Amino acid sequence: MVAQNIFFYLLAAVMVGAAVAVVTTRNVVRAALYLIVVFAGVSAQYVLLAAEFVAVTQVLIYVGAIMVLMLFGIMLTRAKIGRDVDLTHDYWYVGLATAVILAAVMGYALIDAYGDDPLPEDTRVAQVAGSNTATVGDALFSQYLIPFEVVSVLLLAALVGAIVIARKDR
Amino acid sequence: MLNQFLLLGAVLFCIGVYGVLAKRSAVMVLMSVELILNAVNINLLAFGALRGDVAGAVFALFVIAVAAAEVGVGLAIVLVIYRNRQSVDLNDVDLMKG
Numbered sequence: 001m002v003a004q005n006i007f008f009y010l011l012a013a014v015m016v017g018a019a020v021a022v023v024t025t026r027n028v029v030r031a032a033l034y035l036i037v038v039f040a041g042v043s044a045q046y047v048l049l050a051a052e053f054v055a056v057t058q059v060l061i062y063v064g065a066i067m068v069l070m071l072f073g074i075m076l077t078r079a080k081i082g083r084d085v086d087l088t089h090d091y092w093y094v095g096l097a098t099a100v101i102l103a104a105v106m107g108y109a110l111i112d113a114y115g116d117d118p119l120p121e122d123t124r125v126a127q128v129a130g131s132n133t134a135t136v137g138d139a140l141f142s143q144y145l146i147p148f149e150v151v152s153v154l155l156l157a158a159l160v161g162a163i164v165i166a167r168k169d170r
Numbered sequence: 171m172l173n174q175f176l177l178l179g180a181v182l183f184c185i186g187v188y189g190v191l192a193k194r195s196a197v198m199v200l201m202s203v204e205l206i207l208n209a210v211n212i213n214l215l216a217f218g219a220l221r222g223d224v225a226g227a228v229f230a231l232f233v234i235a236v237a238a239a240e241v242g243v244g245l246a247i248v249l250v251i252y253r254n255r256q257s258v259d260l261n262d263v264d265l266m267k268g
Contacts, residue, residue: 023189049219073245077252095191103184114173139224151235158239166246
């Protein structure tokens with residue numbers, strides 16, 4: 001449990017630092033690269049929570065697919081590769097105040113509600129077929145089959161919608 | 171401890187909220203939304219680990235799938251806005267401003 005805590009705080013510090021860099025850097029491309037660090041850190045946190053299948057999915061989908069899509073978006077909208085001074089609104093301090101107040105309220109609520117509640121010593125889910133991944137797969141294709149199908153239809157609709165929106169000949 | 175994961179999620183969420191509110195570039199706003207969705211996923215998996223339940227992991231996977239769909243459609247919209255206005259500055263997108 002001690003080693004887990006050490007790695008948690010190490011990763012959390014890197015993640016929070018990179019996340020702050022994402023929203024404060026003046027360079028869009030650099031923000032995207034910092035975001036990759038945050039996503040990789042989130043994936044490592046999933047491993048600490050014994051959810052290795054979600055961790056691998058996180059790397060594949062977020063670091064692999066979504067970030068490539070983001071970089072394409074940056075490239076196609078021709079953001080300057082150098083410094084981009086006009087990246088923040090003039091009233092950014094309102095956003096900062098909102099975020100700080102939100103963090104204070106949520107932090108108070110969480111500490112008030114959960115305090116020092118421990119996680120179970122063994123955070124693996126109840127296993128039916130030998131591994132966590134098998135358990136997740138079993139649940140996905142039995143108990144959660146209908147939501148799973150709905151999500152696949154949603155992905156198809158998003159795919160068609162994105163093509164229809166972005167194509168030129170209209 | 172449960173709370174360390176929940177507090178990490180809260181901090182990432184708030185950084186994402188700041189990004190959404192304070193950034194002028196539409197692509198940066200989309201990136202901040204991804205930050206928010208990741209914070210939510212950490213919470214889902216932390217509660218899943220607390221309950222020893224697989225539901226947390228399943229819903230995290232659903233959130234990842236919906237986030238992928240959201241980025242695809244969002245970037246398509248940003249591309250169309252850029253094509254029509256030669257800018258992704260959100261201050262320029264004021265067609266529906268009263």
